[in-house]
Amino acid sequence: MKLETSHMRYLTAEDFNVLEGTERGSANHEIVPTPLIYKLSTMMKSQGGTNRTISDLAKLNLITKVRNAKYDGYKLTYKGMDYLALRTLLANDIIYSIGAIFGVGKESDIYKVSTITGETRVMKLHRLGRTSFQTVKNNRDYLKKNDLMGTNWMYLSKIAAGKEYEFLSILYENGFNVPQPFFVTRHALVMELIDGFPMKNLRRHNFKNRSLDKLYTDLMNFIVKLAKNGLIHCDYNEFNIMIKNNVDKDDIDELGFIVIDFPQAISIDHKDAEYYFKRDVDCIKRFFKKKLKYVPNRDESWLDESGFGEGYKYPYPIFHRDIKERVNDLDAQLNASGFNKKHPSEVNKEMEGYLINLRGEKAEIYTSDDEEDYSDSDYEQHTDDSEESSDYYSSDDGYESESDDENERIIE
Ligand code: ADP
Ligand code: MG
Structure with missing residues (x-):
């Protein structure tokens, strides 16, 4: 799953309002009914306007339309959640620009980011659920494959990021040698870059x-x-x-x-x-x-x-x-x-x-x-070693690490 920010600068406040409305609705609806999106998008004045925004967001794959037996509605996508997280990080001056991806974990993507004062930090985007269900086939006593079907991975990714932030915070405060955590929002954690x-x-x-x-x-x-x-x-x-x-x-x-x-x-x-x-x-x-x-x-x-x-x-x-x-x-x-x-x-x-x-x-x-x-490269995919250790597990989305070129400013 690539972090694709090219459209971010074109999104309006209304677009984000509807995106946030969909996110809020997701807290207790797997598929958020369209009328609920209207209701939760507080800034929107007309239903027609909201409808247009919804369809724009869906075209950009920030939300996706889902029909179930009872009603039609929308789900936030990982890309939608990426945009919301980035917006919060930018608005709070936690990051100023995003650089190269330099690590693809089994369940996360790791980016270098810069602060407004030019410090480099790490942004870890948790992406649970993208690895194959095969990895859990032998679980001893916890989740069986079937239990994982229908799991709300995005929700669990947020929980994972929150937990990691809490662990790092308390450990860092207590003098353990762990990266200093700076901020967490949704599935995104910003922390110290370890040299x-x-x-x-x-x-x-x-x-x-x-x-x-x-x-x-x-x-x-x-x-x-x-x-x-x-x-x-x-x-x-x-x-x-x-x-x-x-x-x-x-x-x-x-x-x-x-x-x-x-x-x-x-x-x-x-x-x-x-x-x-x-x-x-x-x-x-x-x-x-x-x-x-x-x-x-x-x-x-x-x-x-x-x-x-x-x-x-x-x-x-x-x-x-x-x-x-x-x-x-x-x-x-x-x-x-x-x-x-x-x-x-x-x-x-x-x-x-x-x-x-x-x-x-x-x-x-x-x-x-x-x-x-x-290989010396720490972001290499470890396909050959995938049986060795949990972190050898490679993602299946074919990420290539990019060169460490100029950071990209995602919102002007
Ligand atoms: P996952 O949960 O997907 O295994 P990790 O937190 O282990 O994610 O990060 C994946 C890789 O990214 C690590 O093996 C390391 O190479 C790099 N990385 C992660 N966090 C940092 C950091 N704070 N500083 C430098 N490199 C990091
Ligand atoms: Mg790891």
Whole structure:
């Protein structure tokens, strides 16, 4: 799904008013009846005018006409929601222009954007539902294929963006190395651009004389610290860990990292917390073993007097042993933040089942033994690797990354 903004500058305030009316109607109508659009488009003076606007919007594929057994109506499209989100971002001075797409995740498109003062940021557009239903065919106990038919993906994309924003905000405030989030509207999240590359591209020679032990330990410490604060990432792997761009600087003695991609995170009080915790640990263990030929070898000397120091005396964290005492309850704080009040818990449950399975399941069946060399480009489609990990999943809309040319100003 390409972000196609060429018509945006020609849309009038009335057009947006009708688009917003359709969006408002979507909150409780799968197909919004035309009379309801009239009613919700408060700016429109005549029904005839609204009708013309509706048909213009439909021509631009911002809404789409749907007939059901009882009535005709319209649905907002992803493109329509893109326009609404962009308009809000522009109106709030969150972004000024949009640059190249530089990442196509399994369920998101990532763009570089600029602020009015020239800072570059990242805009993540969540696009749930575009991957094949095949990915969910083996789900253990959550959603079955049939449950996903008729799922309101756009609604869930908004929830995913909102959740990710909430997770990033609380983690950032609490000093975790995650991107700083700036704004969320609908399915669009604007955050800090990380100057780095996904860990999947990291190889032994990048370490030079720096310690693999150190990075490994820091990554495991992150999981433990996160869990002691009440959360589990649930898709913690080499695609969602960005290595800071200092690998070529000889005077820096460690490889720093930033963790991204949070919408599926869960509380450590979740009934399957131990399972997901272990899966996150295993992903890192496996990556280090396969790609970096590193197997941790720990003993007492790893601990300093305080008992912590470099890390664990154990080769890898274990749920019951390592997170006995909590230091914070970020999970509870998130629940109290009003997020769940805005979104009924059933939806959160549905969302959670969908996300942690669709994302995590592939990570689990990391079966490949071959030593394929991944390209350095982090936006490449990983069609060949699609069995390896959740994020290898490629979208089927044939995106090509564009060159990093001039940002496009979408509204004059
Ligand atoms: P998905 O949920 O689709 O996997 P991610 O949040 O993992 O989306 O983003 C997809 C890719 O985009 C990442 O692997 C990374 O290369 C890039 N990316 C995402 N967020 C950022 C960011 N804040 N800074 C730099 N690159 C990012
Ligand atoms: Mg990802």
